[in-house]
Amino acid sequence: MEQRLANSLIMTVNEKKFIESALLSDIRVDGRRPFDYRNLTIRFGSEDGSSEVQLGQTQVIGFVTGQLTQPYRDRPNEGAFSIYTEFSPMADLSFEPGRPGESAIELGRIVDRGLRESRAVDMESLCVIAGKLVWSIRIDLHIIDNGGNLVDAANIAALAALSTYRRPECTLGGEDGQEVIVHPPDVREPLPLILHHFPVAVTFGFIGKENTVVIDPTHYEESVMGGSMTATLNTNGDVCAIQKAGGDGVLQSVIMQCLRIASVKAGDITSKIKNAVESYNTQRSLKKIKRHNPDQHHSSDVAKNHMERLTVGSDQSVTGSQFNEPDTTNKRNSTLKSFSGGPASWDPYSKGVDGDELRTSLASRVAPVDKQKEESSQVNPETKSSPKSSDTNSLASINKVGSEIKQSKTLKDAVKPKHKRRNKSNAK
Amino acid sequence: MEVERADGRTPNQRRPVVCTRGVLHRAHGSASWAQGGTKVIAAVYGPKAGTKKNENPEKACIEVIWKPKTGQSGKPEREYEMVLKKTLQSICLLNVHPNTTTSIIIQVVNDDGALLPCAINAACSALVDAGIPLKHLAAAICCCMAESGHILLDPSKLEEQNMKAFIYLVFPNSIISVLPEGSLKPGASELGIITSVTHGVMAVDDYFSCLKLGRAAAAELSDFIRNSLKLKAGNDPSKAG
Numbered sequence: 001m002e003q004r005l006a007n008s009l010i011m012t013v014n015e016k017k018f019i020e021s022a023l024l025s026d027i028r029v030d031g032r033r034p035f036d037y038r039n040l041t042i043r044f045g046s047e048d049g050s051s052e053v054q055l056g057q058t059q060v061i062g063f064v065t066g067q068l069t070q071p072y073r074d075r076p077n078e079g080a081f082s083i084y085t086e087f088s089p090m091a092d093l094s095f096e097p098g099r100p101g102e103s104a105i106e107l108g109r110i111v112d113r114g115l116r117e118s119r120a121v122d123m124e125s126l127c128v129i130a131g132k133l134v135w136s137i138r139i140d141l142h143i144i145d146n147g148g149n150l151v152d153a154a155n156i157a158a159l160a161a162l163s164t165y166r167r168p169e170c171t172l173g174g175e176d177g178q179e180v181i182v183h184p185p186d187v188r189e190p191l192p193l194i195l196h197h198f199p200v201a202v203t204f205g206f207i208g209k210e211n212t213v214v215i216d217p218t219h220y221e222e223s224v225m226g227g228s229m230t231a232t233l234n235t236n237g238d239v240c241a242i243q244k245a246g247g248d249g250v251l252q253s254v255i256m257q258c259l260r261i262a263s264v265k266a267g268d269i270t271s272k273i274k275n276a277v278e279s280y281n282t283q284r285s286l287k288k289i290k291r292h293n294p295d296q297h298h299s300s301d302v303a304k305n306h307m308e309r310l311t312v313g314s315d316q317s318v319t320g321s322q323f324n325e326p327d328t329t330n331k332r333n334s335t336l337k338s339f340s341g342g343p344a345s346w347d348p349y350s351k352g353v354d355g356d357e358l359r360t361s362l363a364s365r366v367a368p369v370d371k372q373k374e375e376s377s378q379v380n381p382e383t384k385s386s387p388k389s390s391d392t393n394s395l396a397s398i399n400k401v402g403s404e405i406k407q408s409k410t411l412k413d414a415v416k417p418k419h420k421r422r423n424k425s426n427a428k
Numbered sequence: 429m430e431v432e433r434a435d436g437r438t439p440n441q442r443r444p445v446v447c448t449r450g451v452l453h454r455a456h457g458s459a460s461w462a463q464g465g466t467k468v469i470a471a472v473y474g475p476k477a478g479t480k481k482n483e484n485p486e487k488a489c490i491e492v493i494w495k496p497k498t499g500q501s502g503k504p505e506r507e508y509e510m511v512l513k514k515t516l517q518s519i520c521l522l523n524v525h526p527n528t529t530t531s532i533i534i535q536v537v538n539d540d541g542a543l544l545p546c547a548i549n550a551a552c553s554a555l556v557d558a559g560i561p562l563k564h565l566a567a568a569i570c571c572c573m574a575e576s577g578h579i580l581l582d583p584s585k586l587e588e589q590n591m592k593a594f595i596y597l598v599f600p601n602s603i604i605s606v607l608p609e610g611s612l613k614p615g616a617s618e619l620g621i622i623t624s625v626t627h628g629v630m631a632v633d634d635y636f637s638c639l640k641l642g643r644a645a646a647a648e649l650s651d652f653i654r655n656s657l658k659l660k661a662g663n664d665p666s667k668a669g
Contacts, residue, residue: 007476045467045537045538046465046467046538047538050537050538057453057454059452061535061537063497063498065498084498086495088495088533088535089473089493089531089533090452090455090458090469090471090473090495090533090535091452091454092454093454093473093476097493138498140497140498140499142495142535144452144469144471144535145452145453145454145455146454147453147454
């Protein structure tokens with residue numbers, strides 16, 4: 001019992017009073033005005049469908065995965081999706097591992113309602129064979145840092161991950177036209193999900209007896225507030241969901257004002273998400289072009305940069321909590337000057353490199369050379385130098401073909417037995 | 429007899445590492461460790477009051493929670509937690525804070541081979557970030573052996589799946605001595621193995637050659653860890669609590 005109390009956030013009376021009295025002069029503890037959002041940063045992982053959202057000090061990561069399943073009986077031509085929320089114990093001392101608590105379940109329900117009941121995700125396009133096979137999308141949200149207002153951050157993470165997720169393309173084929181062939185991503189370009197609109201959640205906190213309203217509360221404000229309301233809206237002005245579960249009573253006029261403010265904020269956030277997704281998509285298509293079609297001009301520049309950086313340092317280490325672009329580039333420049341990492345004499349290409357070989361080997365690399373990327377370092381200086389390019393190309397293609405054969409086999413095996421039974425019963 | 433690897437590395441080349449400390453705000457210590465495509469975030473809370481039920485109250489207790497990327501935690505996650513716990517118990521100074529619990533939480537962000545070594549490295553960096561007293565650092569590396577007998581360092585997921593066997597090795601960091609050369613007793617600079625987890629079948633000689641390679645790789649990796657953990661300019665006093 002004492003352990004649990006010690007783990008939860010304990011605020012002194014002075015701190016609480018300070019927050020409330022500062023709000024009477026329209027000042028918040030972190031310097032914002034009552035209707036200002038914190039800085040929102042949306043980043044994407046290396047795989048499609050993974051997003052990392054940072055809203056002030058709150059951090060949430062989202063993953064979207066899909067698999068083929070049977071549809072629900074009452075909706076035979078619609079896909080399915082489910083949301084799993086994890087309040088990771090790394091987010092807060094008071095989050096315990098194991099069964100999700102009330103707030104975790106409430107958060108999951110709010111995000112789910114916003115997406116499902118407003119029909120934001122197009123379910124009918126996920127159908128492969130009506131009544132038999134549909135795509136089931138699974139969204140995993142991991143809260144890794146609790147800085148307050150987890151609902152909004154989790155919602156944005158879910159939307160960002162859904163926007164960048166790509167599901168494999170599948171076609172009907174085989175003898176009777178009933179067999180489903182799932183094409184792996186290197187054979188056919190995977191397809192994005194169809195999102196009709198973006199339901200954005202905006203949370204308000206009601207602090208004090210004067211019903212002072214603040215938007216996007218921090219975790220200190222959350223422990224002081226008397227009630228909260230989450231409104232999920234989209235840019236068309238539709239209210240997708242409103243959640244006000246208990247707490248202090250609030251005047252009607254205040255609620256209406258909140259909804260008006262929320263629609264403005266929803267527009268801002270939607271445009272931020274769309275910008276981030278667009279830049280991710282352009283990067284992704286550039287990666288694809290580099291992989292399949294090595295542009296001589298482009299990769300020679302890349303090769304030059306690579307050669308330069310090889311002689312300066314090896315791995316990269318960054319400290320600090322902010323992931324803002326200018327900070328990390330500054331740190332990188334400073335680490336390059338006073339570098340910590342492998343010694344500069346460790347030049348893996350001890351014999352010197354043929355320019356053509358390097359170009360083609362870089363083009364066949366699976367991982368792209370990004371401007372934030374690091375260099376490789378070698379352990380035993382006695383091993384040989386330049387990698388052979390033509391063989392890596394063939395090896396890469398062999399690997400891909402091998403995985404393709406493996407993939408189509410396992411998924412077919414998962415699907416086939418059900419079909420066979422069905423066909424037999426139909427034939428009877 | 430060169431072995432071709434998909435991303436153009438030589439057999440003794442590990443993937444580039446990106447290590448970031450102080451990633452999270454609420455955790456007492458945190459670190460993110462990315463080795464090529466594999467990325468893991470580790471957070472440390474501690475020391476907290478009290479130990480778990482069956483633990484020795486005269487020593488500090490280490491608790492590890494492993495969160496996979498998607499899905500429920502199952503048996504593989506339990507195994508990772510157990511290995512991580514035993515490894516970290518051997519590097520922490522357990523007598524400094526008796527009757528306390530230090531929790532380490534691992535979150536897998538992406539798995540592209542060598543997941544457990546990546547997590548061990550991340551946990552070690554997070555412990556340093558939290559200021560937990562340690563005997564020495566832990567440098568973890570993965571070696572694998574192909575059917576043809578070639579030994580590769582730091583395999584990616586595809587390579588791991590095609591290998592006959594692979595080993596996860598954890599070594600303490602290399603010693604930097606202020607004493608003049610030769611005054612150290614012979615054998616004192618030998619690095620002992622903290623942890624070794626093997627999957628698959630390999631001959632004893634092959635195991636020893638993997639050990640040799642792993643030791644060299646871990647020494648080089650531990651130099652990097654030592655340098656990167658020195659970088660942080662001044663500690664953030666508002667962290668704990």
